[in-house]
Amino acid sequence: MGSDGQPSVYLSAISHSLGAKVALPELNDPEVRERLDTLHEQGLRHCRVSAKPPVTLATESACATLDRANRSDVDTIVYCSDTPPHVGRSRDLWDFQLSIDHPASPGIVVGGSACGNLGPGLAIASSQVRTEGSTVLLVTTDRLTAGTRYLANGETVLSDGAASCLVGPRPEGPSFALRGLASSVRADAEQSSKSLAVAQVTARTIGHARSRAVDPPSAHNIKLLLTGHYGRAPRAFLAMSAGVAPEHVHHPRLADVGHCFSADVLIGLADLLQSDTVANGELVMLLTASPRSWSVAIVERVEGS
Template sequence: MPPQLHLSAIAVELGDAVPLADVAGDPELAAQLPALAEGGMAHCRVSGRPVTDLAAAAARAALAVAGDPAVDSVVYATDSPYEQTATKDLWQLLTAAGLPQAPGVVVGGSASANLAPALRTAHGLLAAERSEAVLLVTADRITDTTRYQPVGVTVLSDGAAACLVGPEPRGPGYRLLASATVVRADATEVSNSIKAASLVKTGVTRARAELDRRLADPGRPFRHLVTGNYSLATRTFLARLCGLDLTANHAPDVAGTGHAFSVDLLAGLADLQERKLVDPGDRVLVLATSPRSWSMLAFEYTEG
């Protein structure tokens, strides 16, 4: 039987907050300022540091929160263009995080939903190598493209987040109950909003059905839904597809942060914990989405 997966010691590192109107050299973003403001966006996070520096800062902070435990492996999730190669980026991260001898693996290919494959990889390491502590790090930084993201009507931000994953709880955190992912790699980009919404609806609905099939108690309700920092209309739509209303959605500081890829999801879980909005036994549903994949992660909050 595979080991349980517990997630704890979440730490977040973001770029500097910049008003959207002050973002330079991005005419596509400038043209969408009214739509972004209507969706609740006011700032994005911009960093001049390499993405590996952001990742290392989050990693060091997570390790400090956890009491600097021994780390068996590192899973690094990113969808940013590599500054050199995946291997050299990983080496830079491990060295800067103070873990130059830790085995590491790079995970990507799911854009803002990279948290899901990163957790699957970490879970596999716990099972295959009987690891006690896997450091999961996700980081992304925009370098040569617009920050405007039409899918979700949002603005992309630079940032990183890290957490410790293990078979036993290490203080307050979340236990993974089940997960499910639906992929449509063959889907084509469409400008028609109705067709785009239909694709999302099919993906999320199928993922929720598969998640319920895998949950031991699918009828037990979720207290919170954590999503990426998308526009208000997008988050309302996603909440309804998940069978919840917007009051259950937790996407902290949409206006001040923008959408920092998978960082949003770990930041949302950390914020629930820090603001004491979860009690032991509460279920939290995390929806990780990209234009061609939809993942659902069911967690239960524990005090360790």
């Protein structure tokens, strides 16, 4: 049980499957080439490019997660994606279930929050754990299918890939315990023509999510912030909106991966599990973001069994 009396929720066996590593100057993308100096200044060097459909990327990541946990059974699947489906979103889910040999596992599709889909996906998965004691396979997968890879509002480049984890009532090896989670939405966030007004709405909305996700005694014990692989200024803005100093943003895969839609945070968590950056018992804040919705989560590093 958590300190709030609710059943504990753990994120375990975090894995990912990424497209091929391509240096930014090698991209056939005029908008990226025009901004190479700026992107390099932001710390970006590569992005990931794949011809595989999102379902295939999700399958590769999910199979790695199941192998890492040495298990084949899950109670529920949460499939997050905003990439336009080839046939239909339900077909993507069904194809994914068949590809991982879970044709009878109930599946839930999460979309509509763009690069912030991990937040609502985690909310649904953790609710399944707390209400039913389920073990949930959570996967987020996206691929650029049209247009430029340059993302102006994030000062970054979009990459193709997927990330996944098990969300369950017990840790499956080295894991993160979920200690708080809240989301906020402002569908009208971009209606103003004044960038300052948009920034103010965004900051207030992130602050509202943070106030509900973080209990006051924990606020001063947060070691790092993980968010999307954005440029320096957007990262700093998101961090300060969440009450975290910009220098505490952790982004070791920024140059190597680029901005992999909503997979960035799980990629960062996987990196933390493989390094000594965060010790057992230390807290990390997760901030997932889209232009109109934001989720804040607090996780604690645990060794597991």
